[in-house]
Amino acid sequence: MCTKTKVVFKNYTPNQVMMLPPSLEELIDKNHPVRIVNQVIDKINIDPLLKKFKGGGTSSYHPRMLLKVLIYGYLNNTYSSRRLESALKENIHFMWLSGMNKPDHNSINRFRSERLKDVLKVVFGQVVELLVEAGHINLKEIFTDGTKLEAQANRYTFVWGNAIKSNKAKMAEQLNELWSYAEKVAWEELKDQKPETFAPINSNQVSEVIEKIDKALEGKKVSNDKKQKLNYAKKHWPAAMERYAEHEKLLGNRNSYSKTDPDATFMRMKEDHMKNGQLKPAYNIQLSSQDQFIVNYSLHQNTTDTSTLKSHLKSFHNLYGHYPEVLVADAGYGSEENYDLLAKRKVSAYVKHNQFDREQRNKLTDWFKSENLEYDKKNDQVYCPIGEPMKYIGEATRITANGFKQTYHKYQASKCKGCPVRDVCHSQKGNRIVDINHRLRKLKSQANERLTSEVGISYRKKRAADIEPVFGNIKHNKNFKRFMLRGLRKVEIETGLLAIAHNLAKATA
Numbered sequence: 137m138c139t140k141t142k143v144v145f146k147n148y149t150p151n152q153v154m155m156l157p158p159s160l161e162e163l164i165d166k167n168h169p170v171r172i173v174n175q176v177i178d179k180i181n182i183d184p185l186l187k188k189f190k191g192g193g194t195s196s197y198h199p200r201m202l203l204k205v206l207i208y209g210y211l212n213n214t215y216s217s218r219r220l221e222s223a224l225k226e227n228i229h230f231m232w233l234s235g236m237n238k239p240d241h242n243s244i245n246r247f248r249s250e251r252l253k254d255v256l257k258v259v260f261g262q263v264v265e266l267l268v269e270a271g272h273i274n275l276k277e278i279f280t281d282g283t284k285l286e287a288q289a290n291r292y293t294f295v296w297g298n299a300i301k302s303n304k305a306k307m308a309e310q311l312n313e314l315w316s317y318a319e320k321v322a323w324e325e326l327k328d329q330k331p332e333t334f335a336p337i338n339s340n341q342v343s344e345v346i347e348k349i350d351k352a353l354e355g356k357k358v359s360n361d362k363k364q365k366l367n368y369a370k371k372h373w374p375a376a377m378e379r380y381a382e383h384e385k386l387l388g389n390r391n392s393y394s395k396t397d398p399d400a401t402f403m404r405m406k407e408d409h410m411k412n413g414q415l416k417p418a419y420n421i422q423l424s425s426q427d428q429f430i431v432n433y434s435l436h437q438n439t440t441d442t443s444t445l446k447s448h449l450k451s452f453h454n455l456y457g458h459y460p461e462v463l464v465a466d467a468g469y470g471s472e473e474n475y476d477l478l479a480k481r482k483v484s485a486y487v488k489h490n491q492f493d494r495e496q497r498n499k500l501t502d503w504f505k506s507e508n509l510e511y512d513k514k515n516d517q518v519y520c521p522i523g524e525p526m527k528y529i530g531e532a533t534r535i536t537a538n539g540f541k542q543t544y545h546k547y548q549a550s551k552c553k554g555c556p557v558r559d560v561c562h563s564q565k566g567n568r569i570v571d572i573n574h575r576l577r578k579l580k581s582q583a584n585e586r587l588t589s590e591v592g593i594s595y596r597k598k599r600a601a602d603i604e605p606v607f608g609n610i611k612h613n614k615n616f617k618r619f620m621l622r623g624l625r626k627v628e629i630e631t632g633l634l635a636i637a638h639n640l641a642k643a644t645a
Contacts (some may be wrong), residue, residue: 150204160232169644173208176640180262188251202247203259204233210637215620217248219242248633249626256632261303261455263636264431272643277595278424278431279460279603280448282467283611284440287400287627291415294402295383297391304380307373310332310365311345312376317362318349324624325352339377346370389537392439393417397625401437419619419627422448423605423635424460428641430635435628441468443537446477459483464595467492471542475579486587486595489580504561506570507577517545517573521561526550532571544571610634 164170177200185199208230209220223230223242238245243251267273311334319326329348336342346369353366386393392402392415400417422444424432432455434448438641445465453459462484471491477483491507500510503521510519518526526547552567553559585591610616616634619627 155218155555157578160228160249163228164232167233167644169211169230169641170208172640172644173211174203174233175535176263176266177207179266180259182259184255185491186259187254189305197243197247198246199251200294201234201237201385202239202244203252204238206633207636207640208233210614210633211641213616215616217245220244249621252488252629253625256629256636257451257455260433260618260632260636263639264429264455267429267639267643270643273426273429273431274457275426275431275458276460278426278452278460278465279599280424280445280463281424281599281607282420282422282436282444282468284403284405284418284420284629285611286405287394287397287550287615288418288622289394289397291414291416294415295387295393295395296416297384297387300380300383303376304336307336307342307376307429311336311473313341314349314362314366314369316343321356321358322352336373336377338381339374342369342377342475343374346373348406355625387435395492399437399622399627401439403439414591419624420444421631423447423603423606424429424452424463428605429639430601430606433631433635435624435631437624438537442471445469445474446538449477449481449483450643462486462595466599470580470583471536472573473536473538473580475576476540476584479579483513484586485583486592486598487583488587489583491580492584492587495584503506504557504611506572509570511572511574511577514638516545518570520549520568521557522555524551526568526570529569542573543574543575544570557580584607606638614638 140494182200182203185203185384188307189196189199190438205224209223209443209574214223218241220230221239221244224233224234224238224636264273264275268275268615285588315326315330315334326348329343331345333343346366350370351367357633359364377585383393386398390401392549394400394417397417400419403418403420403611404417405414405418420436420438420441422434422436423430435446435453438444444580449463456572459481460483463478465488467488467490470492471603474487475485478487485540501508509521509526512525513519515525516528520526526549529548530546530547532544532546534544536542546569548569552561555561587596614634619630621627621630
């Protein structure tokens with residue numbers, strides 16, 4: 137016969153008043169990440185941040201405390217200012233970190249959006265230098281890549297540069313039609329007044345042309361359709377030109393922007409839940425890492441990575457006063473401009489070009505492609521796929537978005553007619569003409585040598601294991617897939633907070 141054992145519970149007296157209540161210090165583990173955040177931010181110089189406060193009036197929350205709270209919030213996936221406000225009242229780690237200060241969400245958001253402008257990058261650089269002192273990284277070798285993060289903007293309030301160009305072209309065509317009609321009806325009134333071009337330049341120019349047409353047709357018998365079109369033009373086209381001018385100013389070199397965040401550009405995203413290739417307002421984040429620590433970040437409105445490297449590398453130099461010794465990147469950065477830039481900065485570039493992976497997979501060379509045609513430097517001529525010489529006929533230049541000048545040498549074949557491989561070789565009328573960039577050919581050849589060396593193979597393998605997990609951590613572990621703030625400068629602040637939080641979390645792992 138078994139007897140029932142008495143159940144014993146631990147003491148539970150939630151309303152008991154303690155004579156010596158525990159302090160927050162006692163409740164936090166010695167190696168907890170919140171202590172690392174506190175220690176690191178206490179070591180950095182925040183004089184640039186202190187200069188943002190003018191003084192006078194009521195007292196302000198200490199910027200060092202607010203900075204700690206924001207960084208620890210981003211470390212713990214707490215991004216909303218309202219959630220941070222709640223955490224400062226309910227979470228012992230936030231309460232300890234803030235010294236029991238309880239700033240509201242407006243104070244937190246104002247500090248993040250306004251006070252940290254042009255300052256957080258300096259803070260980030262100091263944190264990275266502390267990691268260097270601790271032996272985590274050395275800033276000699278960096279792995280660079282980009283990713284796109286969605287903007288805090290309406291996905292359907294877009295402005296397209298191509299649509300503006302199309303609308304202006306239609307306006308020019310209709311202005312020309314109205315002028316031609318007016319000339320037939322009132323030749324004497326419009327004689328010697330025809331504009332050099334009907335392409336709309338600005339609102340005033342459009343108004344002047346419409347006014348001349350309207351004045352010439354005054355008192356004349358005008359068809360109803362032309363009268364309606366002219367009335368519509370008077371009422372709508374000058375105002376439309378003013379809107380287009382505003383749009384083009386915001387667009388700059390871009391082809392799109394969002395009305396709810398004009399700094400955001402519509403980009404094709406990997407995170408496409410609709411599976412229809414939908415473009416979304418986003419920013420292009422460029423990161424450089426070493427051993428999965430972020431050592432540099434920059435924000436861009438470009439939809440591709442190619443033209444971002446120049447300013448990204450400059451950002452690295454501004455932070456640390458020198459360039460890295462080695463830079464490793466994928467084919468998105470393999471351009472003549474970037475190879476030339478890295479060579480001038482004396483950075484060893486292990487950067488793929490756009491044909492590298494294909495060449496490695498497929499050992500059979502496509503001899504019909506212009507980049508694979510044999511070149512005779514002595515005679516300055518190229519040989520076509522069947523060995524016939526193609527003579528030099530001149531040069532052409534192209535200017536990149538960054539203002540970099542590319543020079544192409546043009547060569548023309550002389551015996552395409554009747555050639556047995558003509559249909560496979562090209563589809564041009566007459567003899568084939570090819571553009572050869574000799575400088576880029578040489579740079580690609582040098583890149584191939586570096587990338588296929590023993591060291592190059594090692595860097596290529598390490599690249600995917602170094603930078604890719606950083607993006608994975610931000611987007612999936614931290615679930616940060618859309619910015620909280622709007623505008624390029626504010627979004628850059630968020631990226632900096634993410635980068636600092638990522639580095640401190642990794643340092644404590």
